[in-house]
Every structure is written in structure tokens, then in C-alpha cells.
Amino acid sequence: MRAAVPAAAVRDGAAGAAPPVRTPRHVPVAQLVRGGIVEGVHHGSVVVLAADGTVAYQRGDAEAAFYPRSALKPLQAVGLLRAGLPPLDEAALALVAASHSGDERHLATVRRILRHGGLTEDDLGNVPDLPYGTAERHAWLGRGLGPGRLAQNCSGKHAAMLLTARARGWPLDGYLDAGHPLQRELAATVAELTGQGIAHVTVDGCGAPLFAVSLLGLTRAAARLATAAPDTDEGRVAGAMRTHPELVSGRGRDVARLVGALPGLLAKDGFEGVQIAALPDGRAVGVKIADGADRARMPVTAAALARCGIDPDVLAPFATAPVLGGGAEVGHLRAVDAPADRPDRNRPRQPAG
Template sequence: MHSSSPADAPVVREPLHAPVAHLVRGGVVEGIHYGSVVVLGADGHVQLQLGDIEAAFYPRSAVKPLQAVAMLRAGLPLDGELLALAAASHSGEERHLAGTRRILELAGLTEDRLRNVPDMPYGAAVRDAWIREGRTASRLAQNCSGKHAAMLWTARLRGWSLADYLDPAHPLQQAIRETVEDLTGQRVARVTVDGCGAPLFSISLHGLARALARIASAAPGTHEARVADAMREHAEMVSGAGRDVAALMDAVPGLLTKDGFEGVQVAALPDGRAVAVKIADGANRARIPVAAAALARAGVDPELLTEFAGEPLLGGGEPVGCVRVARALDPVPLAACV
């Protein structure tokens, strides 16, 4: 069932972040990552919160599962790996490029209709290979190309204009906004432009967790369940080989998760438990350790999460410290700190 009346938009303010992780080198706290974390129980109630989970923020690419649900609601006939690609921040591997071409082909369109920004592949190994081969940036290689191809096909199916499909006033983007508000249970606070050129809607961290919980726990056959199933079953289409998003979904049975630039991670389980993380300084090194600790607080077996406790800090090539999650979130650390 869709919510009939989303709550008011979150307040736009300077977020009241709290310490969520410490850089510990040789037993001394060398740096502190601030951020916010929310853990929801299966009943949707907040089980733990750190920082400011109600302030307006931009979820960046963590909103892609919601955008994919919106496109299915609008009639997009995708499933499986191509639906996973529509919700992806992909690495630019050949399978990702081939999948995006396939979506465009199904829509009767070509790559030149894409309006995302040209870029090199996001995956480090793939990008390095492109550079060695003398290949240049392209819209197809940019990590959001699957989403943009799906947006174009959705617009074409509905008879909407294609050239301006990224305009926030376009019927496609209005439909996506409506779904974001429905799934989060709150109105959008602000609209801006994401790095790829698509409209980006400001919600709260709490709202993002609620939304992914609804998607992960949806009844079989619903649009939400189709997105969740596709992402879980094709985790490397959502991200890429060696990426932490795919590794997390492989490690934790039933887990649905998505990352976003500037230190965002959201994850949810089939029973509705969910976590969402925002690292204030956007640091990748804190994002996954904090998310793993939040999942442990949500009841995920810590043994499944040990590989996500963070990379050691090195001194002279040897481990001399770690990123240690704040005690308020992780009273029993997933991994020991040197």
C-alpha cells in the first residue's frame, strides 16, 4: 500500500553529527570521523541513533533503489540483471556497458540519447585498464548509465519527451519524487542536481532507512520486491567485482544495500530491520566499518561482518592502527585495533 500523506519535509539545517569512528595510530587517536547513524528494528522503530538522523541531507546514489521502484511503477518492464543495473553505481566493466546498451536497445534508442555526464569507469582496475588502452571518458562508462538508460526507456514507454528527461519538472522526475516521498514517508526538502546530472531529492537519514526497509521486506511480486530481488541476485551488477556493496550482500543472507558518494550507506533485511549511515566528511574508509557495526547492532551475526571492520592503518608498510568505530555504536569491536 502506498502512503497517502507523507509527513512534512525534514528541516534544512547544519546536521548535529556525532563522532562515529576514530583513526587510531599507535594507540593514539589521530583523527575523528563525525557522522550520523540510525538502526531500525523490524517494527520500524528506532533502536539506536547517533548524530542527527532527521536533518535534511542528500542520499546521493543510495536513492537509486527508490528511483528503480518509481520506474517500475511507471511501467518499466525490467527484471533480473538489467533491473539491478538500473539501480547501480557500476564499475564500468564490460558486462555493465553491455547491459546498458541492451536497455537502450530495448527502448529503441542509442547511446547519444543519454544525458549523464561522460566519465571514466568508476572501478579502479577498469579505469586503469582504460587509461592504458587510451580509451576516453564516455556516458556509457559513467557509473549511473544504467539508471539513465532505464529513465529514457520509462519516458519513451509513457510517451514523455526524451531530450529533457532530467528536468525536475519532467513527468518522469515528478513520478520519481512521488515515489521517494511515498517510500520515505516524508516530503522532499530540497531538489538539486546529482553528479550524473539527474535530479537529487533531499530527505532524512531516517527516511532513507525506512524506504529501504520497505523495499527489502516487500511482498513477493510487488515492484519493491522486484527491485530487491534483482539487486540481491545480481549484486555485482549493482556495483562490480571486488566492491564492498556486492561483498556485503554476498556475506549476509537476504541483505539489500546501496552506497552513495559522500559517505552514505543504507542496508536492510527481509524482516524490515534497516540501518543508514552518513559520514560527515564523506570518507570512504569510515563508511563500511560504521555500516558493519550498525548491522551488528541490528542483530546481524558479527561473524558475517568481520571482513568489513576496516582496513588497518599502515606505518612503514606494517599495521600500526585502525579505523575504530565509536564505542556508542560498537561496544564490542568487530576487529581488534593494533
Template sequence: MDIHFPADAPVVRAPGHAPVAHLVRGGVVEGIHYGSVVVLGADGTVQHRIGDIEAAFYPRSAVKPLQAVAMVRAGLPLDGELLSLAAASHSGEERHLAGTRRILELGGLAEDDLRNVPDMPFDPAVRDTWVRAGRAPSRLAQNCSGKHAAMLWTARLNDWSLPDYLDPAHPLQRAIRETVEDLTGQRVAHVTVDGCGAPLFAVSLHGLARALSRIASAAPGTAEAKVADAMRDHAEMASGASRDVAALMRAVPGLLAKDGFEGVQVAALPDGRAVAVKIADGADRARIPVAARALERAGVDPALLTGFAGQALLGGGVPVGAVRVVGEPDPA
């Protein structure tokens, strides 16, 4: 693999976040969400920035498209909805569980081979149905199960050991790290363990945006393009039927988007324009409104983004305010 490093690893420091959204109730700013935002042009240059886009941070599940690219490069023969599931933080719907079982079956594997943590489905409505049915937490229901099934199959295809596939020193994880460094254009700053048990690599917000830009704009037939096409064509498999990130991909033609825990959102267009957002306090309510405003700055038609301004803030069951992205006019 031809890997280029235009930058060393980002510095591990307390990020210098800035205000990105106000919580406005009755015309008064009740709270402030801090964070960082980067907008890249089609040529890869930074068109807009807020906060600290160069400090090391954990992209959480927003790194999954990069992990999927690494697995395709290593021989994973998936495409379509199953490849989208391999890059998913899924909702735990039956189609997600069935897809994960299918990946395991194709690889000659079993649910017991999975090493992700057992959990309930991520989607609240799906979880409620699960609980009413008396079902216990399971590795299949956990939102990263498609990725883990794909990791296992990739390891088997390469005659790598299975029980330790999550060890950062395992050949699979070394290959994923190399791909993360290749696509972000910078060396990994630190390695820890994500919530599902997989290695998690610290990069910069700028690097994450650059990586998704390269995936979304890749030439047909490449591993990057296969992942991008799968996620765009099967957005519900990469997330869930009621998830905002799937709705965002449906609303903006050609958009590739991935969310991550702790307020991370990244999105990119086929021409290479890209945005990345990190909400400092991890608040999910600010993630999509701030990302939508960043996409407007990237040149996306605002009419396509009207449904992503965030949920209304209620008082007595009546809308009395909202999350307002910094720079937008506050309601009267």
C-alpha cells in the same frame, strides 16, 4: 498511487553529527570521523541512533533503489541483472557497459540519447585498463549509465519527451519524486542536481532507512520486491566485482544494500530491519565499518561481518592501526 505522509519535509539545517569512528594509529586517536547513524527494528521503530537522523540531507546514489522502484511502477519491464543495473552505481566493467547497451537497445534508444556526464570507469583497476587502452571518457562508462538508460526507456514507454528527461518538472522525475515521498514517508525538502545530472531529492537519514526497509520487506510481485530481488541476486551488477557493497550483500543472507557518494550507506533485511549511515566528511574509509557495526546492532550475526571492519592503517608497510567505530575497544 496511495501516498501517505506521516511527516512533513525534514528541516534544512546544519546536521548535528556526532563522533562515529576514530582513526587510531599506534594506540593514539589520530583523527575523528563525525556522522549520523540510524538503526530500525522490524516494526520500523528506531532502535539506535547517533547524531542527527532527522535533518535534510542528500542520499546521493543510495536513492537509486527508490528511483528504480518508481520506474518499475511506471511500467519499466526490466528484471534480473538489467533491473539491478538500473539501480546501480556500477564500476564500469564490460558487463555493465554491455548491460546498459542492452537496456538502450530494448528501448529503441542510442547512446547519444543519454544525458549523464561522460566519465571514466569508477573502479580504479578498470579505469587503469581503460586509460592504457587509450579510451576516452564516455556516458556508458559513467557509473549511473544503467539508471539513465532505464529512465530513457521509462519515458519512451509512457510517451514522455526524451531530451529533457532530467528536468525536475518532467513527468518521469515527478513520478520519481512521488515514489521517494511515498517510500520515505516524508515530503522532499529540497531538490538539486546530482553528479550525473539527475535530480537529487533531500530527505532525512531516518526516511532513507524507512524507504529501504519497505523495499527489502515488500510483498512478492510488487515493484519494490522486484527491485530488491534483482539487486540481491545480482549484487555485482548493482556495484562491481570488487566493491564492498556487493561483498556485504553476499555475506549477509537477504541483505539489500546501496552506497552513495559522500559517505552514505543504507542496508535492509527482508524482515524490515534497516540501517542508514552518513559520514559527515564524506570519508569512504569509515562508511562500511560504521555500517557493519550498525548491522550488528540490528541483530546481524557479527561472524558474518568480520570482513567489514575496514582496512588496516599502515606504517612502513606494516599494520599499525585502523578505523575503529566509536564504542569499540581501541587496539593496545
């Protein structure tokens, strides 16, 4: 069922035309090679922006409407600040834009956001879930705990939504409805930052409204955040995410490691193979893997960042994933347009298969 759509947000207008809704024209972006033979191909789309905002490279369909999933959270965090989110410290603001792993620091920070508005976990409207991080999930289950709203990876965003609604005097009930004043404000911010109207509104996995934009629009929004002055709402969100990458994701997660390897990088992943990354000078990349395969997301992102002029040695740990046979490496997964492999670079954290 289609969610109620805030009409003012989806109309063509000051933000520009909404992207076309069509089957995206994805193309091959990654190959899995086993024993010298291409065993699997991942299709998708990639866009690379130069520092002046022009498209420096494009593969596939960056103009079609798509769902950014959690890669939209930095934009929603900006929208929450604009809508009246009470002042939060950097760690808490990073959690607002997070898809967190669910470790104790993540949970404690979400509780702190809730307490700021006299709220509790019972007020959260996101779906109950186990922690997203593998180690965190095992530890959680080992304590005999089941799915919970606090543990779900979007709980920071939901806590901030509730806190903003309370600060503005808006009803907490129905805060996830697309027609709620809070969600209308967030839709307007997404449209303004992407420079285009919203093509469609549905419901994300956590229960929040999900706005369809284009990969190009999303990547331009990432560049806007990355280049914003520190005292702006965009700059505050970018600064918090850069300072606390392990709060935005989790310890050992590839996005946190990428930010650690590239100081000043703004990066956020999303379910179904989405990734944005932007440098302080405005160079930015956007990636969508058509089949949602997470294993292809980071190698394709690394190849896109290489087109921004990033040192290949810095990107090496992210550029390929080994393919295993009998416990030994017998191939690799890499972007189709990546530089030639070098044996000393095939050492990512997780095997491809």
C-alpha cells in the same frame, strides 16, 4: 542555482512533513588510531531500525534533510517501474539501481536496456566519465579510451529513465529537468517510500535531480523494499539487487561482498559517505559520514548491523580497516561504538592510510 522543484512533491501532505533543512548535528562515529593515539575522527549520523520499524538506535542527526546521493537509486528504480518502465530481466533491473564499476558486463547490460527502446549511448544525458572501478578504469585507459556516458557509473539509471520516457510518450529532451513528467513521478515515489515530503531538489553529480530527505526516511524506505512481496515493484527491485550484487556495484566492491556475506541483505552505497542496508525482516541501518570519507562508511555500517544482531564473525571483514606505517599495521579505523577489536578480524580489503 536551485533546480526547478516539483511543488507537489515537496509540500507537506500525505507523505508527511518534509525534514528540516539545517546544518546536521553530526557526532563522532569513527576514529582512526595510529600507534595508540587517535589521529583522526570522522563525524556523522547513524540510525538502526528494529523489525517493527521503530528506532532501535540513533547516533547524531537522522532527522535533518540530506542528500542520499546514489543510495537513492533503489527508490528511483521503484519509481521507474511505477512510471511505466517496460519489463526488464533481473540483471537489467539491478543495473537500473546500480553505481556500477564499468566492466564489460555492466556496459553490455546498459546497452541492452537502451536497445530495448531503440536508443543509443548518444541519447544518454548523464555526464561523460571514466569507469568507477579502479581495475576497470585502468583497463579502459589502456585501450586508449576517454570519458564516456556509457562508462559513467549511473548510466543504467539514465538508460532506464530514457526507456520509461519513451514508453510513456514523454519527450526525451529535458528528461533530467525536475519539472519533467518522469522526474515528478520519481519525486512522488521517493516521498511515498520515505514517508515524508522532499525538503529540496538539486542536481546530482550525474545530472539527474537529487531529492533531499532524512536519513531516517531513507532507512525506512530501505526497510520497505527489503520486506516487500516479490511481485510488487519494491520487491522486484530488492530481488534484482540481492541476486546481482556485483551488477549493482562491481566485482570486489565492499557492498557486493557484504551482500554475499549476508544472504537476503539489500544494500546500497552513495557518494559522500552514505550507506543503507536492510534485512528481509525489516531491520535496517542508515549511515552518513559527515565529511564524505568513504573509508569510514563500511566500518560504521558494520557496527550498526551488529546492533541488528548480526554475528560479529560475519561482520569482521568489514568492521575495521588497518592503519599502515612503513608497510606494517600500526593501528586501525573503527566505529567509535564498535565491539573491541580482535587481531584476527582486522583484515579488510583496503588500508585506511
